[in-house]
Amino acid sequence: MTDDKLYDGITAESWREELEVHRFWNRKHLFALWSLIGTHSKMLDIGCGLGDLVMMSRQLGIEAYGVDQLVTDDPWKWNQDWYFSHDLRQPFSLSQFTEVAVVNLVLCWEVAEHIPDDNINVFCDTVCNHLERDTNSILAFTAAHPGQGGTEHVSGRPATFWKDQFHSRGLTFLEEKTARLALLWSNIGSPLWWLSSNLMLFEK
Numbered sequence: 001m002t003d004d005k006l007y008d009g010i011t012a013e014s015w016r017e018e019l020e021v022h023r024f025w026n027r028k029h030l031f032a033l034w035s036l037i038g039t040h041s042k043m044l045d046i047g048c049g050l051g052d053l054v055m056m057s058r059q060l061g062i063e064a065y066g067v068d069q070l071v072t073d074d075p076w077k078w079n080q081d082w083y084f085s086h087d088l089r090q091p092f093s094l095s096q097f098t099e100v101a102v103v104n105l106v107l108c109w110e111v112a113e114h115i116p117d118d119n120i121n122v123f124c125d126t127v128c129n130h131l132e133r134d135t136n137s138i139l140a141f142t143a144a145h146p147g148q149g150g151t152e153h154v155s156g157r158p159a160t161f162w163k164d165q166f167h168s169r170g171l172t173f174l175e176e177k178t179a180r181l182a183l184l185w186s187n188i189g190s191p192l193w194w195l196s197s198n199l200m201l202f203e204k
Contacts, residue, residue: 023052025190030056030107032184033140036177037201040105040138044094044130047111051083058082063100067092089119092126102132106139109195112162113144120165128169131204139171140181142198159200171202 030053039062045054048066057064067084086092088111095101108127115123131137143162163173178201185196 022192023050025188025192026053026109027056028188028190029109029185029192029195032188033181036181036184037138040103042100042103042132043105043107044103046106046108046127046130047088048083048107053107054082063103065094065098065100065103067094088123088126089115091122094130102130102137104132104135104137106130106137106141108139109142110144110198112141113157124165124169128166128171128204131171133170133204137204138174139166139202139204141166141200141202142195144194145198159198162200166202171204174201174203177201 026049039060041063043054043057043062043064045051045064045066048054048068051066051068054064054066065082065084067086067088069085069087081098084092084094084097093101094103106127112120112123127139127141131139141162143157145158167173178199181201182196182199185199186193190196
């Protein structure tokens with residue numbers, strides 16, 4: 001395991017240890033999402049961390065992919081056909097690496113607050129451009145709100161900011177489904193309490 005600092009002043013080892021404790025709860029959040037909207041045939045996890053949700057989805061027959069800036073020597077030995085290392089402050093397209101250009105489910109959980117102001121438009125383009133049009137494609141999005149705290153949260157924004165960004169790119173906010181999933185998430189006993197507070201579901 002490398003000890004090189006990667007970003008946010010976090011080494012690969014400490015980053016892995018921090019995310020390791022969230023694996024179980026992230027799975028429960030994804031299962032709750034599926035219980036509400038069903039599973040989709042193709043998924044992209046933007047800011048996928050250890051890639052756990054991608055791996056689990058693939059085990060269930062979903063064509064899932066993940067992208068994150070950090071790379072780790074995980075025992076799973078990342079399959080480079082579905083996991084991609086990339087700085088999300090820069091443009092990213094799945095079609096550069098696979099035959100897949102768009103998916104019908106995008107996850108982006110607690111990533112946007114790490115993107116500097118100057119790169120927000122690029123980041124939002126990456127998120128929205130990967131959603132297939134006219135197939136009820138879903139974006140499940142969370143981002144830290146102002147004052148939430150956390151390491152290098154340089155872009156804590158209110159929900160209205162992200163709604164405006166995604167609406168301008170052709171997405172529709174799903175108010176009722178967001179409220180229903182937030183209730184589900186708040187009742188699974190997760191210590192990641194901020195996820196239900198930050199949740200927004202969109203459709204393209």
